[in-house]
Amino acid sequence: MMKASDLLVRCLEEEGVEYVFGLPGEELEDLLFSLRESEITFIPVRHEQGAAFMADVHGRLTGEAGVCLATLGPGATNLITGVADAHLDKSPLVAITGQGGRERLHKESHQALDIVHMFEPVVKWNSQITDAETIPESVRKAFKLAEFEKPGATHLEFPEDVADEDVTASVLPTRPRVRRPDPDRDSLTRATDLVEAAESPLVLAGNGAVRTRAARRLRQLVEHVGMPVIATYMGKGAVSDRLDASLLTLNSGPVGEAASAMDRADCVIAVGYDIAEHDPKSWNPDRDKTVIHVDHEPAEVYEHYNPDVELVADISATLDELRERLDSVEGPEWCSGLRERIVEDVSRKPDADEPFSVKRTLPYLREAMADGDVLISDVGSHKMAIARHFPSYEPNTCIISNGLASMGIAVPGGIAADLALETNVVVATGDGGFLMNAAEIETATRLDLGFTIVVFNDDDYGLISEKQVEHTGEQFGTGLTNPDFVTFAESFGIEGHRPETWTAVKSTLEDAIASDEMVLVEIPLA
Known part of the structure; x- marks a missing residue:
């Protein structure tokens, strides 16, 4: 006999889970204390979307399902963007959300939404755990389907009254993954x-x-x-x-x-x-x-x-x-x-008086990174330059989201990558995507992580501006104002740099990437 929340955590341990990324919530109380007593590290983050992006990138880099956790209502709705990103990017992810007691789910009640049906379009499978005895089967199915080709996201909802029940079921052992047969x-x-x-x-x-x-x-x-x-x-x-x-x-x-x-x-x-x-x-x-x-x-x-x-x-x-x-x-x-023309184009370094651009920064970034180092790109105009002009030499060393293509993935993704890998990690982001989840820098510093954040700053949602100008000759609704990113970085206790020459860009990137510390480098675009 054990508590249902303890059983769920033991099932996660059997699946080999190292980290659970998430936010605490009242309805998760039993599960959180069960995690405290386990071998799994619970990582509190600053926003549920960040938690889902971390699980998403963990799954993509390792092939093992990343796990994210959120409470009911707004916690679950905040989680859904990152879960959808994993779904369309074919990244194995298991999302767990809390829920109120079953006695109040038949009627309108505080923060209660039909999360299972809300998640249905963006997961391979999901279910509410209504009977604690089914926890081992539910967890095993969630991981099996998340990791089976083509991988993707699954979701389990865990009502708080079920979490508090006593249960006699035992952990279901994992088995080797199912393999498709050879071609006919x-x-x-x-x-x-x-x-x-x-x-x-x-x-x-x-x-x-x-x-x-x-x-x-x-x-x-x-x-x-x-x-x-x-x-x-x-x-x-x-x-x-x-x-x-x-x-x-x-x-x-x-x-x-x-x-x-x-x-x-x-x-x-x-x-x-x-x-x-x-x-x-x-x-x-x-x-x-x-x-x-x-x-x-x-x-x-x-x-x-x-x-x-x-x-x-x-x-x-x-x-x-x-x-x-x-x-x-x-x-x-x-x-x-x-x-020959492609290689010449992507490797050309800028003239000394050439304005800063993403494309011409990339040769310096590529030189500063080893073949096995990992670059994680956010979404925006810089992503297009990285996709087209940043040579990659090993698989899974340039992480680009192009299924859902959601902004805000880079900084959370850097946390997941730095936890999972021994290589250097570089995050490339625009000013727009960066500020969507920049608060996760606190999560990274709390975990004593060390990776490099490169912010390409054009004070604009640049990719949308480009498309508007291409289609209409003008732009609207895309302009932004930004904080001083160097001061912003320093407020988190990390280094911030804003190089003013191409020579400084080169040396700053080399020093930052070689460092074991968190460093932010702002590249102000012309």
Whole structure:
């Protein structure tokens, strides 16, 4: 016999949970004290959205479900943006929310909302725990479904009266993850024939190529066959951008050289590609390309993404099979000139009198970071520059949200990354996204973490301004005013820097990233 809240925490321990990110609440009292007595570290944060973003990035970096916790009502509604982000970015996450006693849920009552139905569109599965004896099954199911390909978010609601009950159930042991079978022979044969018949085949590496740890097999395939590779923004690093085959990402290059390669390609092998990442209408507008879909799930039905062959199986096993069947094809020579221009563009450093820009800061940032260091990008105009112009050499070292693409993920994501990894962590954000969750700097300092925050400041919601000007020739509703970010950083007890020359940008970034301390570097944009 044990308390239900103790049983739930023991189930979390069985799942290997190290951290629970969240905010305390009255309805969570029993669960919080059960966490205190466990091996799990509860990390109180400053906003529930930050907690969900931390769990989201933890899941994406480790492949193990991150866990976030919030109370009922506004706690749960604040949590939902980060949960939705994990859902569309295919990041394993388990959300737990408190709830009032069951005796008051049939009527209108203080802070009570139907959270289970509210979460339904943004999770793979969710449930209210109404019977304490079902806790082991509920927790095991939440983690199993969150981590099963394609991963995503799940949710459990835990009423306070259930948490206080005595229960006789025992922890349900974990089991190895379910694996998809190898690809079927007929589909492999058809895919091989299509690639060999193509004049300019190309690999499109998506989120799944990184998420499934299939990067090593993809690199082996690319090196064996000799095809060029273009990554989506979330597929960066699946193939090293040092390889001659790499054309970086969609839209990389001074005048969209990567996009021109997509235009010329007559056969696209889409590996782990989610159409939520990047609309295929942009690279298959005429629907005339041969498409081979390689993923754990069948392709979404969409007129611009209607694959000729679908290899629905374990991605790594599928890539191995293709490598064994394919001979070397024409090779990346048909687009080698494009790569040269892309590499020259992304590596060019600014002239001394050139105004500050995100694009020209990135070569200095890339030089200051080791191959295995992790860059986490917030959402905004700087994200587009990072996606297109920041070379990535290892999988999961450039974290970009491009499913839900919610602003505010960077600083919470930096906390999750610094807790999970031994490498240096850099957070890149705009002034707009930064202030959405900047309070989490206090969480980071409380945990004695050390990572670098780079704030690109244009006093504007710059990406929206750019689009407005592009469409209408003018902008409205996007201008901002900001605090002194150096003073703001110092108020948290961390270093703040605002370099005024490109030489100072270079040295400041090098010193900050090499440091074990929290450092904020503001880059004021022209």
